[in-house]
Amino acid sequence: MNERISAYSLLVLDDEPQIVKAMTRVLARMPSEWLDAPCAVKGFTDPHEALASLGERNYDLVISDLRMPIMNGLDFLRQARELQPDAMRIVISGHADLPTVMSAVNDTQVFRFIDKPWNDTELQMGVAQALRNCMLLRENQRLADVVRVQRSTISRQEEALRDLEADSPGITHVERDETGAIFIDENEFDSD
Amino acid sequence: MxxxxxxxxxxxxxxxxxxxxxxxxxxxxxxxxxxxxxxxxxxxxxxxxxxxxxxxxxxxxxxxxxxxxxxxxxxxxxxxxxxxxxxxxxxxxxxxxxxxxxxxxxxxxxxxxxxxxxxxxxxxxxxxxxxxxxxxASTPTSTLDGKSANEQQSLIHAEKLATVGQLAAGMAHEINNPICYVQSNLGTLRDYLNKLFGILELSDQLVRDREMTPEQRLDALDMRKQAADYQMIAEDLPALLEESREGVERIRQIVQNLRDFSRLDPTESFRLFDVHRAIETTLDIVRSLGGGRIRFATYFQQLPLIECNPTELNQVLMNILVNATQAIDDDGAIEIHTELSGDHIGIRISDNGCGMDEATRLHIFEPFFTTKEVGKGTGLGLSISYGIIQKHGGRITVESEIGKGTTFVITLPLRQANHGTEATS
Missing domain, CATH: 3.30.450 (Beta-Lactamase)
Incomplete structure (x- = not known):
């Protein structure tokens, strides 16, 4: 994987501004051995503002609360997924019942469910894993693209070779003797 | 047989x-x-x-x-x-x-x-x-009045605790949020302190190191400060402490409200009390139940202190407000108006919830009458409220229309006829 130079971009949404700030602090002191670049966190307390930001810039990870007054966290994550399908999603919630968790996993494909109050280490670890996962997926995509491009280049070369062979048969596979001299079939010469 | x-x-x-x-x-x-x-x-x-x-x-x-x-x-x-x-x-x-x-x-x-x-x-x-x-007095609470004072007291307290039970989930959420960030901030604080102590130790060593020039010392210290994000910590630390202090204060307030409400104090007598304070305290508790989906609006007129039993008044407000939040399915609004008219004050609590039909409305002040599921309500809340208001020499009335909402109107006299002499603030 490529060494990453720029910071990871994260979006944190919770209706409680103090929670956004506390989470930003925890992520800012992410142990460097867990992640190859620092986390740049943009915090929001208004889901609509967060969605607007998702339409403007790229994020690697979206973290959201579930129970918020203006918009349900699951609705928010669903819309976030439509806007940026490549970004990872994490839910942080203090009261998650089974149907909610199932909906989060099945409909919005969250990467992780973190309980509130969270354990700082657990949060950092979850975020680090999500970001590494995100990078792996992106790297995977990039490599797949490279392979596709290389494949198409190869097929172009093969075509050229076939044309050459059809024009002058034998030209694509030259035979040499042990001294390195080129072997020429005189019969072919004569018939020409 | x-x-x-x-x-x-x-x-x-x-x-x-x-x-x-x-x-x-x-x-x-x-x-x-x-x-x-x-x-x-x-x-x-x-x-x-x-x-x-x-x-x-x-x-x-x-x-x-x-x-x-x-x-x-x-x-x-x-x-x-x-x-x-x-x-x-x-x-x-x-x-x-x-x-x-x-x-x-x-x-x-x-x-x-x-x-x-x-x-x-x-x-x-x-x-x-x-x-x-x-x-x-033509009250349906007669069966309650028929009980001994002790029995009645424990019944009232049981009803109070049942209301608290209904509030518990919202309350847990309300307490959980500050706990979340206070706990996390403490973790951050420990991290900051470790870094600050690191700088302190280094400066200690540098001061004792006689071979270094002052410039070298400064350079070493600056490097260490930069590595430890000293600038960021210095800026963030006051905010972190203030937010955490505010969080603990919020928890304290919630617990205080809860204790005020659930207190069993039969000896508490009538005293001069600010009705608006009673309404605000109760709203603080009830807000958590609404989970943010309900808008609360208060329209207060200038009111004098009235002679009442504050704990009991809180309970009446709580019963009516909890019912109001439960009558509201989606997002709705609860309005509270207060006004002074002559020697009475009026408290008007309206919700735009589901309302109730005439048959239900006629029975709501009867003991053990409830439209809630088994285990959700004791059916005593409003009958106790009725009794309390009656005891205060006031009146409680209700208007309701299905689909439109319900309005409770409480009128209370400024002074109690029987307790007038013992009233001191």
Missing amino acids: TMNVSKGLDACRDAAQGDDFDLAAATAVLGALPVAVIVLDHRGALCFANASAQRLAGVIHSDIRQGLQRLVDHPPQSDVADAEHAPRDCEDRFDCATEGGRALGVIRQWRVSGDDGKVSVTVRPARNEAAPDAMQ
Whole structure:
């Protein structure tokens, strides 16, 4: 994987501004051995503002609360997924019942469910894993693209070779003797 | 049957050894009777039904309460020969109930005779000697007033705690949020302190190092500061502490509100109190139940302090507000208006929730009447509220329309007639 130079971009949404700030602090002191670049966190307390930001810039990870007054966290994550399908999603919630968790996993494909109050280490670890996962997926995509491009280049070369062979048969596979001299079939010469 | 009756007699004899014949013994005797007995209050509302009456009601309708209501409204056809005991209509019953200018209860009896299920019906007025005042006041809370002060106190407290139980989930959420960030901030604080101590230790070493030039020392210290994000920590630390302090304060406030509300203090007497403060405290608790989906608006007029029992007033407000939040399905609004008119104040609490029909509205102040599921409500909240307001010499009324919402209006006098002299702020 490529060494990453720029910071990871994260979006944190919770209706409680103090929670956004506390989470930003925890992520800012992410142990460097867990992640190859620092986390740049943009915090929001208004889901609509967060969605607007998702339409403007790229994020690697979206973290959201579930129970918020203006918009349900699951609705928010669903819309976030439509806007940026490549970004990872994490839910942080203090009261998650089974149907909610199932909906989060099945409909919005969250990467992780973190309980509130969270354990700082657990949060950092979850975020680090999500970001590494995100990078792996992106790297995977990039490599797949490279392979596709290389494949198409190869097929172009093969075509050229076939044309050459059809024009002058034998030209694509030259035979040499042990001294390195080129072997020429005189019969072919004569018939020409 | 004889077994049951003798059991009832035992209870009766036990009771006779006490000072007076108490309610439990009376209930046991009535329960053992082979005759169905239904007690109505003077307005014809159901107060009590013994086991036989409940069995009879169960035959008529799967829901006992509705079965009983039907028995009262349309008693079973009595024997022709028994015509003089034929059921009287509602008017008769009401006349009976107010006989002699005094409010009375009504006892209605049926006797199931033979296999064909014919019954005789007797209507008898019964004086409630224990609480003649309460009966006159035409309150359905008469059964509560009939209980001893101790019993009533514990009933009221039980109802209070039941309300707290309904609030618990919202309350947990409300307390959880500050705990979240205070706990996390403490973790961050420890991290910051480690870094700061690191800088401190380094500067200590540097000061003792005699071989270094002042410039070298400064450079080393600056490098270490930069590595430890000293600038960021110095800026963030005051904010972190302030937010955490505020979080703990929030938790303290919630716990304080809860304790104020659930306090059992029968000795607390009437004193001068700010109604708006009572409303605000109660709203603080109820807001958590609304989970943010409900908008609360208060329209306060300038009010003088009124003479009241603050704990009890809180309980009335709490009962009405909890009901209001439960009447609202999606997002809704609750408005509270206060006004001063002469020697009374008015508190008007309106919600735009589901409202209720006329039949429900008529019964809401009756003890044990509830539209909530089993276990969700005791059916005592509003009847206790009614009693409290009554005790304050005030009035509580309700208007409601299905689909539009419900409005409770409470009027309270500024001063209590009976307690006027002992009132001190």
